[in-house]
Amino acid sequence: MAVKKEEVYDATQIQVLKGLDAVRKRPAMYIGDISIRGLHHLVYEAVDNSIDEALGGYCTEIEVIMHKDDSVSVYDNGRGIPVDIHKEMNKSALEVVMTVLHAGGKFDKKAYKVSGGLHGVGISVVNALSEWLKVEVARDGKVYRQEYNIGAPVSPVRVVGSRKSTGTKVTFLPDKTIFKKNKFSFEILSERLRELAFLNKDLKISITDEKTDRNEKFRYKGGLVSFIEYLDQNRETINKKPIYFAAEKDHISVEIALAYNDSYTENLYSYVNNIHTIEGGTHLIGFKTALTRSLNNFAMKAKLLKNGDPTLTGEDVREGLTAIVSIKHPEPQFEGQTKTKLGNSEVRGLVESIVNEALTEQLEQNSTIARKIIDKCRSSALSREAARKAKELTRRKTMLESEGLPGKLADCSARGPEKTEIFIVEGDSAGGSAKQGRNRRFQAILPLRGKILNVEKARVDKMLSNEEIRIIVASLGTGIGRDDFQLDRLRYEKIIIMTDADVDGAHIRTLLLTFFFRHMRELVEKGHLYIAQPPLYRVKAGKDYAYIYDDEELEEFMKKNKKSDTDKLDIQRYKGLGEMNPDQLWKTTMDPEQRTLLQVTIEEAFEADFIFSMLMGDNVEPRRKFIEENAKYVRNLDV
Numbered sequence: 001m002a003v004k005k006e007e008v009y010d011a012t013q014i015q016v017l018k019g020l021d022a023v024r025k026r027p028a029m030y031i032g033d034i035s036i037r038g039l040h041h042l043v044y045e046a047v048d049n050s051i052d053e054a055l056g057g058y059c060t061e062i063e064v065i066m067h068k069d070d071s072v073s074v075y076d077n078g079r080g081i082p083v084d085i086h087k088e089m090n091k092s093a094l095e096v097v098m099t100v101l102h103a104g105g106k107f108d109k110k111a112y113k114v115s116g117g118l119h120g121v122g123i124s125v126v127n128a129l130s131e132w133l134k135v136e137v138a139r140d141g142k143v144y145r146q147e148y149n150i151g152a153p154v155s156p157v158r159v160v161g162s163r164k165s166t167g168t169k170v171t172f173l174p175d176k177t178i179f180k181k182n183k184f185s186f187e188i189l190s191e192r193l194r195e196l197a198f199l200n201k202d203l204k205i206s207i208t209d210e211k212t213d214r215n216e217k218f219r220y221k222g223g224l225v226s227f228i229e230y231l232d233q234n235r236e237t238i239n240k241k242p243i244y245f246a247a248e249k250d251h252i253s254v255e256i257a258l259a260y261n262d263s264y265t266e267n268l269y270s271y272v273n274n275i276h277t278i279e280g281g282t283h284l285i286g287f288k289t290a291l292t293r294s295l296n297n298f299a300m301k302a303k304l305l306k307n308g309d310p311t312l313t314g315e316d317v318r319e320g321l322t323a324i325v326s327i328k329h330p331e332p333q334f335e336g337q338t339k340t341k342l343g344n345s346e347v348r349g350l351v352e353s354i355v356n357e358a359l360t361e362q363l364e365q366n367s368t369i370a371r372k373i374i375d376k377c378r379s380s381a382l383s384r385e386a387a388r389k390a391k392e393l394t395r396r397k398t399m400l401e402s403e404g405l406p407g408k409l410a411d412c413s414a415r416g417p418e419k420t421e422i423f424i425v426e427g428d429s430a431g432g433s434a435k436q437g438r439n440r441r442f443q444a445i446l447p448l449r450g451k452i453l454n455v456e457k458a459r460v461d462k463m464l465s466n467e468e469i470r471i472i473v474a475s476l477g478t479g480i481g482r483d484d485f486q487l488d489r490l491r492y493e494k495i496i497i498m499t500d501a502d503v504d505g506a507h508i509r510t511l512l513l514t515f516f517f518r519h520m521r522e523l524v525e526k527g528h529l530y531i532a533q534p535p536l537y538r539v540k541a542g543k544d545y546a547y548i549y550d551d552e553e554l555e556e557f558m559k560k561n562k563k564s565d566t567d568k569l570d571i572q573r574y575k576g577l578g579e580m581n582p583d584q585l586w587k588t589t590m591d592p593e594q595r596t597l598l599q600v601t602i603e604e605a606f607e608a609d610f611i612f613s614m615l616m617g618d619n620v621e622p623r624r625k626f627i628e629e630n631a632k633y634v635r636n637l638d639v
C-alpha cells in the first residue's frame, strides 16, 4: 500500500510541476501580460477568491496589506480553504488548491464561476509566479500553514496555532525574474478594491500600505446606488436619488442603477461577475434596448412627447446618463479582443424584460422625476437634429479643404497609412523641436496650442466648432462621431500623443485619450493610439549621457554609478519637451529604433475617461483637490 501511495504522489507531483512550469513559461497566457498590469492582476486573483467566499455569504471582510518588502497579503474571514486530505491526490486539499491549476472549483460548487481567461485562473497561478508564498488557514479551531517557492511546497501543511475564528490569509512576493516591475501601486489597487466594494454591497474591504501608512476602508451599504453617487459627485444630477432595481432569474442575477445629469455624455458601465465588461455585450444591449423602449412608451402614454416630436433614439436617452449594469452569471461566455464582451445570448432578453418592467414601474411611481428625465431626452432629440446639420456642414467644409490640410500640420511625405506616424505635440516650441528632429518621410507633426475643448460639456456640434478638435479630425482624415467615423480613411498608422511630463501634460493627455475614447473608439480598439515616452532625466556620467525614463530607474542608476564613480552625478530634469533640442528629442523619444512607445489599450482609455469626468465636473474645488492629490497618479496613467 505504501508503495502505491508513493507512486500516486509521484505521478501527481510531476503533473503539478508541469502545470506550474507552463504558467512560468507563458505567464501572459494566464494573467494577460507581465507589465505592471499583470503584477496587479496577481492581487486581483487572490481577492477574487475571497470575493467568491463573500458571494456565498461566508465572508464579510477582506483586507489587503502592502508590506515593506513589496510582498502583499490578502486576508478574508471566510470559511478557510479546506485542509483535509484530498483522496485522489493523497495530499491536503489546501496544497492542491495552491499548486494545481484550476483546482479551486473542484472543492466548492460556486454560485458562479468566472471563466474566459481574465480572472478565475486560480490562486495556483499566483503561487507559480511568486518568488515565495505563504498561506495561513484558520479552520476547526486551528491555524494551518504552508509555504512555497515559485509554486512548489517547501513544507507540508502544518498546524501552527489555534484560533476560534475562520479565515484565509495569502501572502506572496511576485517573482522579479518574471515581472518587469515589482512595486505595487496603492492607487491602482485601491481603485479596483473600491470598485469591488461598490459591486458587492456591504462587503468591507480595506487596504493598507505599510511603507507609507496609507489606509483606505471601503464599505458601501448602497452598493450600485453608492457607485452612481460617487461617479456623479461632481455633476449636477436630475434625479438626486439614483433609480435602482434588481432581479434574479434562471440563476442569473441582474442589478442596475442609473441617474441622469446635466452633462451631454454617456457614462455606462457594465459588469459580469465583478469583471468590467469594457466591450459590453448582451447584458448591455438588453439594457439599452429596454431603456429606449421604456422611456418612449412612458413618454407617449403620459403625453410628454408632442405631435411632431421625433421619437427618442438610443443616443437621446443616454445623453447625460450614468448607469451601472451588473450581472452575475454561472457560465459567462467572454468574447472580443480583450475578452471583456459578454456573449451569452439568453442574457439579452432577460435583462430587457427586467428593465422594461422595473423601469416602467418606477417611472410611473415618480412622475415628477420621470417628467424631468423625458424633458432632458426630448431636448437631446431636438439638438440631435441641429448636430446632424452641423456635422454635414463640417463634412462639406472638410471636403472642400481636403486638398489643403490644416496649416499647422507638418505632414510627412509618404502617403497612405502604412508605416506612417503623426505626433500630436503639446505646445508650439516642442512642436518646433519635433519638426526639426523628425524623419519627415514618415513622421508628421501636429502641434496643439492650449487646451482642447472640454468635451464633457459639449455636444458633437459644439465640439466640431472647436479649432483644435477640427484640426485633429481633419489631419487624421477619419471624420468623427458614431455615424461618420471611418477607420479606413485614417491617414496614419500610428497616432502618437507626445506631452510634457508634468501635471499640465498629463491633463492634456487625459483630455486627448478621452476624446479618442469617446469619439473615435475604434481607433483605440484597433491599436492605433500610442503615448510617447520622453525621458524624465538626462544624467551625465563620465563622458557619456544617459537618458532616464522614471524615478525608479534613476534610483537604480545612482546606486550603480556610486560604486564605480564617486564624482557627483550631473542630473538634469526635463520639465518639458521643449527643453530638449531636436536631436535629443529624436534620439530619446521619436526614433523607432530607440524609443519606447506605450500602446493605449481600451482599458487605459476608459480609465482616462473616468478620471476626466472627475476633472471636468462643475465644481472647481474637487477638481483642484483631485489634481493635487493625484498628480502622481495622473502621470502614472500610462504605466
Ligand code: 0RA
Pocket: 049, 050, 053, 076, 078, 079, 080, 081, 082, 104, 107, 108, 168
Ligand atoms: C473551497 C471550499 C471551501 C472554502 C474555500 C474553497 C475557500 C477558498 C478561498 C480562497 C481564499 N479564501 C478562501 N476561502 C474559502 C469551504 C468548504 C467548507 O468549509 O465546506
